[in-house]
Amino acid sequence: MSADLPRRLGVAFGMLLALTLPAAAAICERVEHDGQGYVLCEVTAAQEGALRLWQDGPDGAPLRHFANLRRVLAPGESLAFAMNAGMFHADYRAVGLLVIDGVELSPIVTGASNDNFGMLPNGVFCSGGAQPFAVIESRTFAQTRPDCRLATQSGPMLVIEGELHPRFLVDSTSRYIRNGVGVSADGQTAWFAISNRPVTFHEFGRFFRDGLGVPNALYFDGSVSRLYAPSVRRADFGRSMGPIIGLVGQDG
Template identity: 65%
Template sequence: MKIDLKRRLGLALGALVAMTLPAMAGICEKRDFDGQGYVICTLDATQEPGLKLWLNDAEGNVLGDFFSVRKTLGEGEVLAFAMNAGMYHPDYSPVGLYVSDGTKEHDLVTAGGGGNFGMLPNGVFCAGGTRPYQVVESRAFKQAQPQCRIATQSGPMLVIDGALHPRFLVDSDSRHIRNGVGVSPDGQTAWFAISDDEVTFHEFGRLFKDGLGARDALYFDGSISRLYSPELRRSDFGRRLGPIIGYTGKN
């Protein structure tokens, strides 16, 4: 498996982070499925209040990376894991719905279009509503208007009501390092996943559907996908990011 220089540097930085920042253990783990390697970070319902979504700092400047996110944390607060959380424009603003701490900063987009975001159906990851975690197809989300403490829209959906997105091809030659989120049928568990190597949409969707048992799952992005996990001695970096999602707690 090839690891580029930036990822090697990220792994080295992650090792340094692990030595200097105690981690909340047991959240992220390496896992193999159908011949591919992944990192899965799992949160249960009791951990939902610690899940956060970041974009800008207090002065309105784009955070853009995990180090900047850590700088926003309070005394004794630890970032257990983080990853990019949806697509964004060149100015790093979200392409679709963005809600952080109950405040909506960008509207829902239901129209189709080019690119992965516009490959309908797309969807919204919502936490802190009537269920701890939800992934909802965007047009259904517009009709239901569920309450969310945090929400981020992206696309395409990976799994919809237990079925793979209808446009995914078994023999696709489009392969990227990808990340996304899936939710258990009862809404009590959320799985945040990133592939170790390049995978197709079909392979990535099957991880959530068949490997994790998710009823609904949402693609966050590919190529730029990044993970922060001190317990795995990992802190990826590269191009600056827009929305970032992560779990924090007191150490």
């Protein structure tokens, strides 16, 4: 993690268990912000090439679970961490834009809808473009069509140019275990986070804006939020997932 992260978070860190991953050293940490606990996984620009996005296995069937994902890794590869990476249809395919290794598998969706995905503005997480990482509002993305090695669309945006999504309510009673991604202002670092307990959109957005200081952050999901992170001894099971994002390293 960045050396100044504890200062920016103002949090208490739990015991850390580091992974030994020579090709892509990733550490996920347990942190707290405003009384809520989170697991936070950092990916730096130097690790961008080891970040991957999955939807289907070699047989064309959706992976759906971390156990299936681990089975399709190449010999000698291991997962530093992985989490669900956006919303999906009943067949587990992405709702909006999905780009894997530069190939668009699902087109961008820019219209509003009554679900969380369509709570505009929503956005796209882009990796391997003009800068290592970016979170870009979906309509802007559709107009500019930036190159991305990996891209996944979801919604709503949590933080938009330093401001919380305008529809987030400080006194909301809607609470879920939520996960998402935020990107540093210089595009050199991406932080993937999941709450330990149910939180509101407002609480989750403030974690990214006030705790991490990111100008833009994107919500991935709530009711199906899952994390695989050996460094904190966490492997969530339960409901099937659609797209999955994670960092791959080499067995030491």
